[in-house]
Amino acid sequence: GAGVSQSPSNKVTEKGKDVELRCDPISGHTALYWYRQSLGQGLEFLIYFQGNSAPDKSGLPSDRFSAERTGGSVSTLTIQRTQQEDSAVYLCASRKGTGVLTEAFFGQGTRLTVV
Amino acid sequence: GESVGLHLPTLSVQEGDNSIINCAYSNSASDYFIWYKQESGKGPQFIIDIRSNMDKRQGQRVTVLLNKTVKHLSLQIAATQPGDSAVYFCAETGAVSSYKLIFGSGTRLLVRP
Numbered sequence: 001g002a003g004v005s006q007s008p009s010n011k012v013t014e015k016g017k018d019v020e021l022r023c024d025p026i027s028g029h030t031a032l033y034w035y036r037q038s039l040g041q042g043l044e045f046l047i048y049f050q051g052n053s054a055p056d057k058s059g060l061p062s063d064r065f066s067a068e069r070t071g072g073s074v075s076t077l078t079i080q081r082t083q084q085e086d087s088a089v090y091l092c093a094s095r096k097g098t099g100v101l102t103e104a105f106f107g108q109g110t111r112l113t114v115v
Numbered sequence: 116g117e118s119v120g121l122h123l124p125t126l127s128v129q130e131g132d133n134s135i136i137n138c139a140y141s142n143s144a145s146d147y148f149i150w151y152k153q154e155s156g157k158g159p160q161f162i163i164d165i166r167s168n169m170d171k172r173q174g175q176r177v178t179v180l181l182n183k184t185v186k187h188l189s190l191q192i193a194a195t196q197p198g199d200s201a202v203y204f205c206a207e208t209g210a211v212s213s214y215k216l217i218f219g220s221g222t223r224l225l226v227r228p
Contacts, residue, residue: 004158031214040123043159043204043218050214091158093216101147101166104206104216106158 002026006092006107013082013114021077021110025094032075033093033104034067043091049075051097082114123202125223134192138205138219143186145207150179150190153202153221162190162203192224200226 005024013019025032034046045059049069060066064082069075079086089111093104128134140148146167151159165172165179165188172179178191188205204221208214 033216035218042123042220045215045217048215056215093158095214095216101164101208103149103161103164106151106160108156108158 004092004094004105004107006090006110008110009108010111011113013112015084015114016081018078018080019082019112021079021090021092021112023075023077023092023094023107025073025075025092026105027073028096029094029105030072030097031095031104032069033095034075034077035091035093036061037089037091037109039088046077046090079112082112084114087112087114123221123223125225127225127227128195129227130195130197132195134190134195134199134224136190136192136203136222136224138188138190138222140186140188140205140207140219141217142207142209143183145209147208148179148181148188149206149208149216150177150188151204151206151218152199153204155201159204188219195224195226197226197228200224 007022030051032049035043047067048056064080067077089109091109093106095104096102149164150162152162153159163174163177163179165181170181176193180189202221202223205219208216
């Protein structure tokens with residue numbers, strides 16, 4: 001597609017359940033980022049993929065959070081045993097590869113509500 | 116997590132006035148900076164960018180200023196319009212060695228009619 005696509009747009013889950021959030025980046029973009037945004041707050045970096053390099057996982061808040069990027073394209077963010085404090089909007093962005101100083105393009109986000 | 120803003124500051128301006136939004140960045144090695152606009156319920160959208168070898172860049176109604184000495188960015192919006200009401204974030208990144216994109220704490224801009 002023309003832009004970054006995230007699914008689902010909204011997800012309500014029960015505490016303790018696992019959830020998977022999906023991101024389809026812009027075709028050809030080798031860099032992919034996940035951020036978390038709590039209500040009324042800024043963007044918290046979670047994880048970053050660049051090509052075939054090992055991802056930068058330094059922002060993942062706990063071992064309940066993990067992410068994969070298959071074939072250098074689609075990415076899935078998984079949250080295991082969800083807690084109420086995981087409720088937030090999860091944003092994905094993609095960007096052209098290293099050496100090209102361009103902006104990142106964001107999807108519309110997935111609003112996760114843990115009840 | 117890195118660089119998360121708490122309780123976003125708010126800038127209220129009269130329609131037609133100029134707005135100035137400020138941002139302090141953290142990494143002196145960053146060499147590329149971006150301003151994003153985020154409207155309610157949407158993902159951030161690109162406004163304007165600047166490289167570290169510049170100190171000013173102008174777009175349509177927007178100007179970004181970079182002061183590397185004090186690690187400060189500003190976004191100037193001329194003749195602010197109601198449609199400019201949003202949250203504005205600055206972001207910093209390195210070049211080849213570090214492509215991580217880190218966001219500053221945002222500022223909410225409210226435009227009074």
